Amino acid sequence: MNPGDRVRVERAEQTFEGVLLPSSTASNLVVKLDGGYNVGIDRDDADVDVLESDVYDIEEGETSDSSVVEFDPDLPxxxxxxxxxxxxxxxxxxxxxxxxxxxxxxxxxxxxxxxxxxxxxxxxxxxxxxxxxxxxxxxxxxxxxxxxxxxxxxxxxxxxxxxxxxxxxxxxxxxxxxxxxxxxxxxxxxxxxxxxxxxxxxxxxxxxxxxxxxxxxxxxxxxxxxxxxxxxxxxxxxxxxxxxxxxxxxxxxxxxxxxxxxxxxxxxxxxxxxxxxxxxxxSADLESEVELLKFTPGMGVEALDLADGKAGLVLEGTGLGHVHSDWAERISELVDDGTTVVMTSQCIEGRVCDRVYDTGRDLLDAGIVEGEDMLPGTAKVKLMWALANSDDPATTMQEPIAGEITDRSVPWE
Amino acid sequence: MNPGDRVRVERAEQTFEGVLLPSSTASNLVVKLDGGYNVGIDRDDADVDVLESDVYDIEEGETSDSSVVEFDPDLPxxxxxxxxxxxxxxxxxxxxxxxxxxxxxxxxxxxxxxxxxxxxxxxxxxxxxxxxxxxxxxxxxxxxxxxxxxxxxxxxxxxxxxxxxxxxxxxxxxxxxxxxxxxxxxxxxxxxxxxxxxxxxxxxxxxxxxxxxxxxxxxxxxxxxxxxxxxxxxxxxxxxxxxxxxxxxxxxxxxxxxxxxxxxxxxxxxxxxxxxxxxxxxSADLESEVELLKFTPGMGVEALDLADGKAGLVLEGTGLGHVHSDWAERISELVDDGTTVVMTSQCIEGRVCDRVYDTGRDLLDAGIVEGEDMLPGTAKVKLMWALANSDDPATTMQEPIAGEITDRSVPWE
The missing domain is CATH 3.40.50.1170 (L-asparaginase, N-terminal domain)
Structure with a gap:
């Protein structure tokens, strides 16, 4: 058993497998585990099997004992x-x-x-x-x-x-x-x-x-x-x-x-x-061709060109989820071209609802998906994920996956 | 003195000038003032001068007395x-x-x-x-x-x-x-x-x-x-x-x-x-060619094309006022082309400071103007105004005009 050997150490019902490192004390075994961390193991009552010799060419003194962290099997x-x-x-x-x-x-x-x-x-x-x-x-x-x-x-x-x-x-x-x-x-x-x-x-x-x-x-x-x-x-x-x-x-x-x-x-x-x-x-796939666009007064409809050919667009609208009425037709074109358009609110708190005013209903007719009470940034990330992992991204966007949509907002609670 | 005459009425040290309207009670004069509102004036002790006859052709009965609001000189x-x-x-x-x-x-x-x-x-x-x-x-x-x-x-x-x-x-x-x-x-x-x-x-x-x-x-x-x-x-x-x-x-x-x-x-x-x-x-002049762009992770530098040829751009960056480092060069080009670029923060609360991290200092080198603790929306409006009313918009953006910049934010006070 020498530094550089691949070993299996059993002690106190715990098993560690890795490469034996040099240790300056006789009481400790130091093992570099496969996950990359070092474990200091009390040599008493430890059973050591050498699985393979000289896996690494380790010079004596490369690791000093003072830096080794004691592994405590009682701790997570x-x-x-x-x-x-x-x-x-x-x-x-x-x-x-x-x-x-x-x-x-x-x-x-x-x-x-x-x-x-x-x-x-x-x-x-x-x-x-x-x-x-x-x-x-x-x-x-x-x-x-x-x-x-x-x-x-x-x-x-x-x-x-x-x-x-x-x-x-x-x-x-x-x-x-x-x-x-x-x-x-x-x-x-x-x-x-x-x-x-x-x-x-x-x-x-x-x-x-x-x-x-x-x-x-x-x-x-x-x-x-x-x-x-x-x-x-x-x-x-x-x-x-x-x-x-x-x-x-x-x-x-x-x-x-x-x-x-x-x-x-x-x-x-x-x-x-x-x-x-x-x-x-x-499920780490992501559709990276997703934009977030915040609407503010004075923003012309040409801002939507940013979303041309993109898979998804999250709009950060005003109030209950509005943009200038002039945008509805252009949004409809984007949706027809295959862009999933999700509406969120720059209010941050509260839920989007485009059924209250005519202007909102026009946006629903244009094909926007109401983003419930999702934070705009969260909605963008979720849309990237939904477009890559769901057969029906629009539906997925309205279903809670990870606490991002709440049943009913309880703001300023 | 007939309905339709232009009159000046003096009563209780107040003077009203406008068009006399029909009134169904003998006790009231009703005058449509130039500002467009109607005044009911007690006829007692009122001095009336007819300035011009029949300015408007008013039919008797067009305004009913019951709708006239009494003017109270004691109220603002x-x-x-x-x-x-x-x-x-x-x-x-x-x-x-x-x-x-x-x-x-x-x-x-x-x-x-x-x-x-x-x-x-x-x-x-x-x-x-x-x-x-x-x-x-x-x-x-x-x-x-x-x-x-x-x-x-x-x-x-x-x-x-x-x-x-x-x-x-x-x-x-x-x-x-x-x-x-x-x-x-x-x-x-x-x-x-x-x-x-x-x-x-x-x-x-x-x-x-x-x-x-x-x-x-x-x-x-x-x-x-x-x-x-x-x-x-x-x-x-x-x-x-x-x-x-x-x-x-x-x-x-x-x-x-x-x-x-x-x-x-x-x-x-x-x-x-x-x-x-x-x-x-x-001072109502405004430069309407100003955009606000909110940066979120995954947004490509081509989003800045929105500001091409514009007079002003407000960026809603992250944290102390950051965007992806890749943006600095393109921002520098916009500034060189004459666009005033102001940095604000999507945090909403707190002050922008681009001197803390390298990435921020690169943005300062590129020519951004730190938007202090202005709300991004307010900064957009102010930039529209400053570009039309100030010889030095960048300096104006950093000076408080109407309470938009506070000496020191006292958030969640």
Missing amino acids: TISLISTGGTIASTVDYRTGAVTARFDAKDVLRAVPDLAGRANYRGRVVANILSENMTTDVWQDLAQAVYDEIENGADGVVVMHGTDTMQFTASALSFMLDTPVPIVFTGSQRSADRPSSDNVMNAVCAVEAAKSDCAEVMVCMHESESDDDCALHRGTRVRKNHTSRRDAFTTIGAKPLGRVEYDTEEVTFRHEYNERGAQELAL | TISLISTGGTIASTVDYRTGAVTARFDAKDVLRAVPDLAGRANYRGRVVANILSENMTTDVWQDLAQAVYDEIENGADGVVVMHGTDTMQFTASALSFMLDTPVPIVFTGSQRSADRPSSDNVMNAVCAVEAAKSDCAEVMVCMHESESDDDCALHRGTRVRKNHTSRRDAFTTIGAKPLGRVEYDTEEVTFRHEYNERGAQELAL
Whole structure:
């Protein structure tokens, strides 16, 4: 048994399989698991089988024992996936480029307060500010989350820039059926600022990832104080402030739940999908040819040229879901040409209803699909998903898939 | 002195000039003033000069005395201007078309509870649902408001559809220096519904128009109850719900003031322009070639083609004011071609700051103007105005003109 050997270690009814790493203490075995993280295992009572010798050519001293994170079989395993953003500025990547070399040790170097709460795996999917997020990265991320859960993660935390976190959280909400929590978190203030929110958000996200709620959530400061984080459904959350730490708000209801920072208590105020209730499944196809267009007074009908030849268009109309009456004919042409046109409202709160006024009924006649009370951004992501995964996208757009449509909005509750 | 004569009537130190109308009682003179409204004047102690005979050919009996509204010299004169919308559905226009024949009598027929609160003039500028509002109508409305104030109105109430009320209120905020209150109101529920908000909103708007606050305001339900209306600055208000009666919210602060429905008390919590402090002035020119574009993930840079050759573009970016980094070069081209590009945030709350991240600094290098904490819609209207009225639109965009930029946002206060 030498460093570089592929081994199977059994101890305390747990089995670990991976590559043996050098360890400077006699009491520990250090194994690099297939998921990429290192486990320190007490050598006492451990049964070791060498499966293959010298899989890797490892120099003695390459890994120092002080950096090894002890695996605690009593703790759940949480996968921490980084996509970039302000919170990732706390993470000491070996390079700025995308790399899989982000392990438990890196996680704890980034946020030492995470120690003792879980066993960690680290993984980097991207390292971008989130305004540069693309549908490709959504798909890579969904696959990575799927793989982590498939490989036994009891929960996943995704570190993400806050600018477009709600879009990515929506995308994963539609793409994944998950038996474990998938918790997005980020940071509004970087770690070098006294007011940084990175530690509390990361800690609370890990606690949420250990909870019983198997949904895609966003975990961010609930108030300007450091008391607790709110847990928002990925499809109903919105970044409502450019800079405040409590920028994120659930639209149309109170947040799904909260995590108390001091007590680590996670509570929920609405019904949710329980851990293990859903089988893990991934449907990551997306139709990228979908636009969102916000209507404002003075906007000419030529703005709709943006949607020419596109598979889908989400309109962000006024009030109950209106645009200038002059648009109805052009919208009708788009629909006839095969574009699915979904109406949402820039009011943000409340439900679209185009049956109240003549102008709205003209839009229904033109073939628009009422987007219920979906957030416009969520509707865009869902339309991308529905066009790629549903035989009847228009119908799918009006059916709740992941909490994005509520039975009845309870705003300002 | 006969009906149809042009007359000047002096009574109780008030002078009225207009066309004498038929009156069925001996005790009253009824005069149609040049502003278009009818005044009933007690014949006792009235001095009448006939200025011109038979200006109009008026048939006896055309106006019945019962419809004449008594002018009360102790009450202020409020001009009620209609542009259409749900609240206007309570108004019995003689035709659906635009007409000046909307007088004090019509006002009181629309909302009888207005009686006794003021002397009224009625005026119709448009009769459209507000999603069909155009910059032309904004200009007509600004001119009409100007004329009403010039002709002695002590306050103006504008009835407007709620969908784009905030845009029109912003437009008038920039176009007019006003010595009297200009109060927008509307209705989220039509008068035929038990929950209609039309009466309370109209009554509170008239009370606000009688107040000391010489600003452009929006007066709408403050809560779901009928207790009071909030008064919002025209440039800081947003319709935040598709259907609720308390849909309108001041962004970044508490509302400017409120009107208690029962007590008629109008109170203000922030400083405001006092009645008479400003000279009446109108600068109604607008550059209509201005677009607003909301950026969402997946939107290609070709969306910017919408702004090709336009005078102005307001971007509704993410977070502190970001778009995909790929956009910087194309934005630079637009700026070089003479388009003023202003960055705002879809967060709605908070201030734009593009100096924090590299991606933002690239946008500043490309020539964008940071839109401070202006609402995106307000920024679009202001850019239309600044391009037509300022020698240095970019600088004007960053200076507060009508409360649209706050020193420091106090959100969720």
